[in-house]
Amino acid sequence: MSEITLLLVDDEERILRSLAPLFRNQYRVLATTEPEEALTILRRETVDVIISDQRMPAMLGAELLYKTRRISPPTMRILLTGYSDLGAAIAAVNEGEIFRYVSKPWNAQELRDTVAEAAAIAQQGFSGPACLPTETERDRVKVLVIEDDTKTMDTIREITRDGCDDECELYCVDNLEEATELLRCEEIGLIVTELRVDEEDTISTIKALKRYQPNVVTVVVTSYRDNMALIGLINEGQIYRFLPKPVSRTLLARSLQSALHHHRLLRIAPTIRDRYTVLPSLEERQDMLPARLRGLITRMRRCSST
Amino acid sequence: MTQKIDSLILSVPAVSPNISIEEVGEYFLKDEFKALLSIPVVEAGKPVGVVSRYQMMNIFIKLYGRELHGRKPVSRIMNVHPVTVSSDQSMEEASRYITRNIGFPITEDFIIVDDGGAYTGVGVVLDLLKAMEHQLVKHGKELSVAYNELKSSQAQLIQSEKMASLGQMVAGVAHEINTPLGYVRNNVELFRENQRQLSGLLGAHGLLLDALHAEDPDDELIMERLAQIKKWHRLDGQETETLFDDTFFGIDQIAELVASLKNFSRVDQAMADNISINECLDTTLKIAHNTLKQKVTVVRDYGSLPAIRCMPSKLNQVFLNLVTNSAQAIDENGKLLIKTFTKDSFLFVVVEDDGRGIPEDVLPQIFDPFYTTKPVGQGTGLGLAISHQIVEEHGGAIRVSSRVGVGTRFVIRLPLDGAPAQHTLVAGG
Ligand SMILES: Nc1ncnc2c1ncn2[C@@H]1O[C@H](COP(=O)(O)OP(=O)(O)OP(=O)(O)O)[C@@H](O)[C@H]1O
Ligand SMILES: [Mg+2]
Numbered sequence: 001m002s003e004i005t006l007l008l009v010d011d012e013e014r015i016l017r018s019l020a021p022l023f024r025n026q027y028r029v030l031a032t033t034e035p036e037e038a039l040t041i042l043r044r045e046t047v048d049v050i051i052s053d054q055r056m057p058a059m060l061g062a063e064l065l066y067k068t069r070r071i072s073p074p075t076m077r078i079l080l081t082g083y084s085d086l087g088a089a090i091a092a093v094n095e096g097e098i099f100r101y102v103s104k105p106w107n108a109q110e111l112r113d114t115v116a117e118a119a120a121i122a123q124q125g126f127s128g129p130a131c132l133p134t135e136t137e138r139d140r141v142k143v144l145v146i147e148d149d150t151k152t153m154d155t156i157r158e159i160t161r162d163g164c165d166d167e168c169e170l171y172c173v174d175n176l177e178e179a180t181e182l183l184r185c186e187e188i189g190l191i192v193t194e195l196r197v198d199e200e201d202t203i204s205t206i207k208a209l210k211r212y213q214p215n216v217v218t219v220v221v222t223s224y225r226d227n228m229a230l231i232g233l234i235n236e237g238q239i240y241r242f243l244p245k246p247v248s249r250t251l252l253a254r255s256l257q258s259a260l261h262h263h264r265l266l267r268i269a270p271t272i273r274d275r276y277t278v279l280p281s282l283e284e285r286q287d288m289l290p291a292r293l294r295g296l297i298t299r300m301r302r303c304s305s306t
Numbered sequence: 307m308t309q310k311i312d313s314l315i316l317s318v319p320a321v322s323p324n325i326s327i328e329e330v331g332e333y334f335l336k337d338e339f340k341a342l343l344s345i346p347v348v349e350a351g352k353p354v355g356v357v358s359r360y361q362m363m364n365i366f367i368k369l370y371g372r373e374l375h376g377r378k379p380v381s382r383i384m385n386v387h388p389v390t391v392s393s394d395q396s397m398e399e400a401s402r403y404i405t406r407n408i409g410f411p412i413t414e415d416f417i418i419v420d421d422g423g424a425y426t427g428v429g430v431v432l433d434l435l436k437a438m439e440h441q442l443v444k445h446g447k448e449l450s451v452a453y454n455e456l457k458s459s460q461a462q463l464i465q466s467e468k469m470a471s472l473g474q475m476v477a478g479v480a481h482e483i484n485t486p487l488g489y490v491r492n493n494v495e496l497f498r499e500n501q502r503q504l505s506g507l508l509g510a511h512g513l514l515l516d517a518l519h520a521e522d523p524d525d526e527l528i529m530e531r532l533a534q535i536k537k538w539h540r541l542d543g544q545e546t547e548t549l550f551d552d553t554f555f556g557i558d559q560i561a562e563l564v565a566s567l568k569n570f571s572r573v574d575q576a577m578a579d580n581i582s583i584n585e586c587l588d589t590t591l592k593i594a595h596n597t598l599k600q601k602v603t604v605v606r607d608y609g610s611l612p613a614i615r616c617m618p619s620k621l622n623q624v625f626l627n628l629v630t631n632s633a634q635a636i637d638e639n640g641k642l643l644i645k646t647f648t649k650d651s652f653l654f655v656v657v658e659d660d661g662r663g664i665p666e667d668v669l670p671q672i673f674d675p676f677y678t679t680k681p682v683g684q685g686t687g688l689g690l691a692i693s694h695q696i697v698e699e700h701g702g703a704i705r706v707s708s709r710v711g712v713g714t715r716f717v718i719r720l721p722l723d724g725a726p727a728q729h730t731l732v733a734g735g
Pocket of ligand 2: 627689690
């Protein structure tokens, strides 16, 4: 096993000096205050894990991680930030496709664990599918839409009818109860969901789903703007896209297309699937899940073990 | 609530037009007419005229006046155009009509009719004047209450504008603190690990010493314990030193950020002596750092300024408004010049950016309340209006010059001998 390389980027060098001793014993640690230099390093050598600050004078962290994804897809991306603006977190999801969002000040042991997890995943290698999905694998993906706003629902219906009717089969519900029922019976591949429907929160369900059915891809379309919730959805739900309402039709269409593609990829390439491992959610760890969801989880567990 | 004229009605009996002048003269002597200047003349319930004490006097005073005219009906001498108002008119309306139509000197009272035009009584001009005066006093009071309310609501506006911009800034600073907090916490964590190493090492040294000092030293045991000591990592003294430095630096920085917030948000709006404007600017820039650092290079060119008497928290608000405006006018890679100097008996603060600039047709409006070119939700358009007001309260002035595509310069002039006393402030309520 080759040595694991960790790249740290932060415009405050004291952060770099402080982080280095934390990791030096296990990894080869590279560090820079310049995002541009980080990109040069990424082009030049293999980096397994990158940890980047968000607010830097030269470039935002989300942008750096987006570029990282382009230059070096296998590199696991972690955002370490003291700012909690929603815009940054949204960009980190949609463009950076980050593995974890870590807030400053961080807990040393937790950060070590996060990096260790990312490093282990990176070490498995990044092998995309040897070939594109075959005809049989291109069966129609079951898409569950959880949305109580009819306008958004209609737009999604139109998009799927116009664009990818042969690719997906739509299940539309406007409440969590029916959604749970469908998730029990059908093998859903993609969910497009609001965060609150019919006075109920879908967040725990989204998180549990990704944890127990890692092939499921989630696109959140919401008018709910809460940075803390989004951070939770990143770390514990690995949502694929976060689209604040009002969302343009083209953006929604593009997101659904790439989410479908992403789902197919996950199905055939397990090593890629691991890259989207989630942290168990706080609600689950504290055993505070609603009964309905607990039932679903039990079922999902049973299915995945067979 | 507006008062109606009917509150002034005196329901005195009227006389008929056929009654003789002599008789009317007697009426004037009766108690119920004592307070009146005139007696109304009514026919079939409707007023047809008015006859005044003054007219009567004119007749009776003349030689043989009474004899010549006394028997004639009053209709011969009465004023057939009495000033008449309707009882449902408001006091203001009625008084406006009466003052316009009544003759001077005032020799008559006015007649009040109901909405059908029927006679209901008379009103005395003097009473009307009294009532009006009473109303004026009341209005005056209302006016001053309204004025005070306005003043305090404006103060509230200033306050809430401040809170809004402050809110943004506080959020920025709070986040700013997270960076030093991040490495300070992490360094302390590292020190703890080091500390564990050290105590382990000390323990091992102790054991070695014990082995060396034994009555009968056992070479094998000594070698074993030496080997154990070697197993401990070597701590890098130089690095530890650096991390300590960083930690103290971080703590100082946190303290500074907290202090700047405290300076900035000083709730007391009070005048204070010995305020350094340069320090105020530094506080403001520290607060705004988060807004600026992404795209703006700040150049400070401070002259040496004497301390002045002012309201620092208010001036901070002005500076923050200007700096924020500049930051918002800059897309990227901008420059912000903050310059201070004194000239004659004034102190000047220049805030100059190389941002978008302000079009000529917009320039005259920027100090107007609620004028903004920013999208809804982003700007209230109060920043400059309030800044202008605050600077005026300090007996100073604020000027702007701008060119599109080149930049904008605001110059604030403040008197060195402090804000004049008569400009005491609209304090919060
Ligand atoms: N430095 C500047 N460069 C360019 N335009 C400016 C500058 N300062 C002010 N302006 C213009 O003047 C307008 C009024 O400014 P003002 O500070 O009163 O309100 P605002 O900035 O729009 O809103 P708020 O201050 O409440 O956020 C701005 O909308 C902008 O168009
Ligand atoms: Mg402004």
